[in-house]
Amino acid sequence: MAEDFQLSPLRAVSLGCQRQIHFPSMSTGLLRRMSFQITSFGITITLLSGAGGAQTPAQTPPQIPPTGMAMMAAPQSSAVDQHNFPPLLLQQLSAIKAAALNDDYAYRQVAHLTENIGARPTGSPQAKAAAEYVGAELRKLGLDVRLQPVTVPHWVRGAETAALVEYPGMVPGTTQKIVLTALGGSTATPADGITADVVVVNTFEELAAQGRDKVAGKIVLFNEVFDKQKAAAGMAFAAYGEAVRYRGAGPKAAADLGAAAALVRSVGSADYRLAHTGFSFPAGIPAGAVTAEDADLIAHLAGEGKVRMRLTLTPQKLPDETGYNVIADLKGSEHPEQIVVVSGHLDSWDLGTGAIDDGAGVVMAMETAEILQRLHLRPGRTLRVIAWMDEETGGSGSKAYSAEYGNDFPHYIAAIESDSGAAHPLGFDIKAAPAAIEALRPVQGVLMSIGATAMQPTTYSPGADIAGMSDAGVPAFGVLQDGRTYFNYHHTAADTLDKIVPSELRENAAAMAVMAYALSNMKDPIPR
Numbered sequence: 001m002a003e004d005f006q007l008s009p010l011r012a013v014s015l016g017c018q019r020q021i022h023f024p025s026m027s028t029g030l031l032r033r034m035s036f037q038i039t040s041f042g043i044t045i046t047l048l049s050g051a052g053g054a055q056t057p058a059q060t061p062p063q064i065p066p067t068g069m070a071m072m073a074a075p076q077s078s079a080v081d082q083h084n085f086p087p088l089l090l091q092q093l094s095a096i097k098a099a100a101l102n103d104d105y106a107y108r109q110v111a112h113l114t115e116n117i118g119a120r121p122t123g124s125p126q127a128k129a130a131a132e133y134v135g136a137e138l139r140k141l142g143l144d145v146r147l148q149p150v151t152v153p154h155w156v157r158g159a160e161t162a163a164l165v166e167y168p169g170m171v172p173g174t175t176q177k178i179v180l181t182a183l184g185g186s187t188a189t190p191a192d193g194i195t196a197d198v199v200v201v202n203t204f205e206e207l208a209a210q211g212r213d214k215v216a217g218k219i220v221l222f223n224e225v226f227d228k229q230k231a232a233a234g235m236a237f238a239a240y241g242e243a244v245r246y247r248g249a250g251p252k253a254a255a256d257l258g259a260a261a262a263l264v265r266s267v268g269s270a271d272y273r274l275a276h277t278g279f280s281f282p283a284g285i286p287a288g289a290v291t292a293e294d295a296d297l298i299a300h301l302a303g304e305g306k307v308r309m310r311l312t313l314t315p316q317k318l319p320d321e322t323g324y325n326v327i328a329d330l331k332g333s334e335h336p337e338q339i340v341v342v343s344g345h346l347d348s349w350d351l352g353t354g355a356i357d358d359g360a361g362v363v364m365a366m367e368t369a370e371i372l373q374r375l376h377l378r379p380g381r382t383l384r385v386i387a388w389m390d391e392e393t394g395g396s397g398s399k400a401y402s403a404e405y406g407n408d409f410p411h412y413i414a415a416i417e418s419d420s421g422a423a424h425p426l427g428f429d430i431k432a433a434p435a436a437i438e439a440l441r442p443v444q445g446v447l448m449s450i451g452a453t454a455m456q457p458t459t460y461s462p463g464a465d466i467a468g469m470s471d472a473g474v475p476a477f478g479v480l481q482d483g484r485t486y487f488n489y490h491h492t493a494a495d496t497l498d499k500i501v502p503s504e505l506r507e508n509a510a511a512m513a514v515m516a517y518a519l520s521n522m523k524d525p526i527p528r
Helices: 079-084 087-101 105-117 125-140 204-215 228-256 292-302 355-374 396-411 434-439 441-450 467-471 502-521
Strands: 005-007 012-015 019-021 034-039 042-047 055-057 144-156 160-166 180-182 194-201 219-222 261-265 287-290 308-313 316-330 335-345 381-388 412-417 425-431 454-457 476-481
Touching (some): 079 441, 087 355, 087 441, 087 502, 105 125, 105 355, 105 502, 125 144, 125 316, 125 355, 160 180, 160 287, 160 292, 194 204, 194 292, 204 228, 219 292, 261 292, 261 308, 287 292, 316 355, 316 396, 335 355, 335 396, 335 502, 355 381, 355 502, 381 502, 396 412, 396 467, 412 502, 425 441, 434 454, 441 502
Parallel strands (some): 012 055, 194 219, 219 261, 261 287, 335 381, 335 412, 412 476, 425 454
Antiparallel strands (some): 012 042, 019 034, 034 042, 144 316, 160 308, 180 287, 194 308, 316 381, 425 476
């Protein structure tokens, strides 16, 4: 998923939030130029002016639906329903669901992407190989495939070590190891590292209260705790939105006060001493994420007295590379000019192998096409499978797509993206007219047996890569999944194939395929 930002002046860093928050006490220039918005789905950071170049978007995935959302049980069929969903179409949708629930095509594909190809950071040989592989597999299915060139950043991780070298009660001649990882956008320390005092703050206000005199030349640690109780209660993405703003903007805020480096408490819901990476606004200083346990250790010792750290981070920003969006069409039999998109993003962070973020989303889209071909079902409108490149570090893939295809968006019927894992599907997060959700009631009856009956209206795009289409008025759908454990592994070395439960991946593939075929074959397009 999400994540994360792509810097550009006057653009929102969309992590999926709406509730406005303010920092009236802030004196740093960065925070005066930023507007934060939060909902139960994440955070939006807007640079209001002069942010030093760059950035937008990681879209935080949708969340378990709160009370009061649009939940649709199987309704009584109306004349309009019967017009749009005649008995034959409903039978076909049920057949698609059954085929998905009894097939492991998606799991076999995600196993190859994660185990055989591995991590797929932008600009890497693995990312290129993954695009070529997905394209070849879709050609085998008979789709018209194109690899769209995209200029992508190429940032590579280097040495990552840290140790506490001075702290209260320290046994002479010893140090304490700190587990951490560099954040995307981090600059490097010298090869032999830096040694500096550590300043621990919990909020941007606390940082501002320290002032330049107490921050300059020091390592700042933002110790914002991820709300695990909120995550366990089904609001993991709300907890993520509250904490991730420090990963996104903390290093720049610290740099504005002269800090030598910035660290953040890892944004994650499980304490396995795992460091969670992710994108951060380039701040011109080294930036990393420490594990929750190490953040607690540092904060505890800093409460007793002076703490000094030796920190080494040596990432490199290499020249940009050419990556590829994979675009594959199964032409519509009646309205080939009308498009229904199914998608996930192919790139991943480099620590794990990108199974839940977002190999799973890519293979759900692939299986949508595979099922239709296997059942010899022809969509009335063109089904377009897209495996996006560069969702994690800037969104250049979705931008390139919008630049090339934007004039056709008036003919797009809908766009679907899955980028919130592979756990049990609950339904869909939808940005569309209320009448569009009403028109899709019969789909809920088809999906009732797997529990994917929620349709949650949103006011923002439910997927970062389909945001350009959504902004142009195309109805946008995000697969809504159980997110309670998603942030245990998100952006960590533990985002690996074993975190995908095959039966739940089949349910997700069923939900996406059923919705996509419904949108492709219902008599009237859903209202915008």
